Amino acid sequence: MAPIAEAPPILDFSAFYGNDEVAKAKLVDDVRKCCLRNGFFQIVGHRVPAQLQDDVLASLKHFFSLPKSVKEEVHKDNTTWNRGYESFGSQILEAGTLPDSKEGFYIGEEIAKDHPYFVHKKLNSGPNQWPEGSEGMTFKETSMAYYSEMHALARDVLATLARSLDLGEDYFNDFTSGAVATLRYLHYPPQPSDSDEKLARGIGAHTDFGSVTLLMQDEVEGLQVWEKTTGAWLDVEPVKGAYVVNLGNMFMRWSNDRYVSNLHRVINKSGKERYSVPFFYSGNPDFGERRVSQVPAN
Ligand SMILES: O=C(O)CCC(=O)C(=O)O
Numbered sequence: 001m002a003p004i005a006e007a008p009p010i011l012d013f014s015a016f017y018g019n020d021e022v023a024k025a026k027l028v029d030d031v032r033k034c035c036l037r038n039g040f041f042q043i044v045g046h047r048v049p050a051q052l053q054d055d056v057l058a059s060l061k062h063f064f065s066l067p068k069s070v071k072e073e074v075h076k077d078n079t080t081w082n083r084g085y086e087s088f089g090s091q092i093l094e095a096g097t098l099p100d101s102k103e104g105f106y107i108g109e110e111i112a113k114d115h116p117y118f119v120h121k122k123l124n125s126g127p128n129q130w131p132e133g134s135e136g137m138t139f140k141e142t143s144m145a146y147y148s149e150m151h152a153l154a155r156d157v158l159a160t161l162a163r164s165l166d167l168g169e170d171y172f173n174d175f176t177s178g179a180v181a182t183l184r185y186l187h188y189p190p191q192p193s194d195s196d197e198k199l200a201r202g203i204g205a206h207t208d209f210g211s212v213t214l215l216m217q218d219e220v221e222g223l224q225v226w227e228k229t230t231g232a233w234l235d236v237e238p239v240k241g242a243y244v245v246n247l248g249n250m251f252m253r254w255s256n257d258r259y260v261s262n263l264h265r266v267i268n269k270s271g272k273e274r275y276s277v278p279f280f281y282s283g284n285p286d287f288g289e290r291r292v293s294q295v296p297a298n
């Protein structure tokens with residue numbers, strides 16, 4: 001039978017929080033199938049407040065509408081720890097294509113310069129940069145409230161992934177305590193409808209490198225997932241309030257390549273501005289070292 005190439009399914013994550021063990025087992029089963037197939041699914045029924053999602057989208061739309069000179073005051077190049085504004089066209093994620101047609105803004109935990117993660121130059125660890133003034137303060141407060149909700153959701157998603165591997169829900173607790181994660185705001189202006197499919201990208205085809213990514217899209221399409229069985233790109237339908245969950249390279253490695261960290265890209269031919277908010281969960285930066293040091297020497 002020919003393989004069925006379907007877009008990532010929408011799963012109801014509320015079963016994770018309920019007492020219905022049958023519903024929970026079904027969720028875990030569906031998650032496992034997606035992880036084995038192409039590493040992508042969407043979830044609804046999570047606990048991130050809808051109002052906070054709307055506030056984040058409004059805040060980032062406002063930020064990207066500011067003059068370039070204001071955005072550049074908080075340019076990420078002011079840091080070596082990847083926080084702040086990323087200019088339009090500054091990345092090429094797919095070799096041989098034009099620079100990505102997008103601008104971004106990176107946020108993480110507020111890490112002071114005397115924190116061990118900063119001192120020891122752990123991944124993306126240091127103070128954030130925020131725009132000046134009271135608007136900057138609102139942007140900061142909304143962003144950090146959302147950032148903390150995303151940590152909670154990531155822990156719940158990892159608990160589900162653990163169960164999908166027949167492990168206890170607490171299996172990743174050492175990984176999720178002291179976790180490093182990066183929230184990224186993205187803005188993709190519309191690409192000309194006649195732009196060259198072979199060259200023009202919102203974000204070029206790539207895989208994510210961490211454990212899991214939780215992505216909120218607004219209502220504009222453009223995200224696509226590679227389907228290796230047919231060699232086609234599948235559209236990931238924008239669903240208001242939902243999260244697109246995808247596995248990163250580290251998770252694929254942990255599972256001896258059984259779970260898939262898949263290629264994805266964005267081409268924004270909608271004629272509209274597209275905004276999205278990925279949250280990249282890298283976990284405790286010392287996790288691997290601690291695990292290795294627990295392996296008995298022979
Ligand atoms: O904007 C999107 O929908 C995808 C973003 C993405 O893949 C990334 O930032 O790694």
Ligand SMILES: [Fe+2]
Pocket residue numbers: 206207208264
């Ligand atoms: Fe990505």
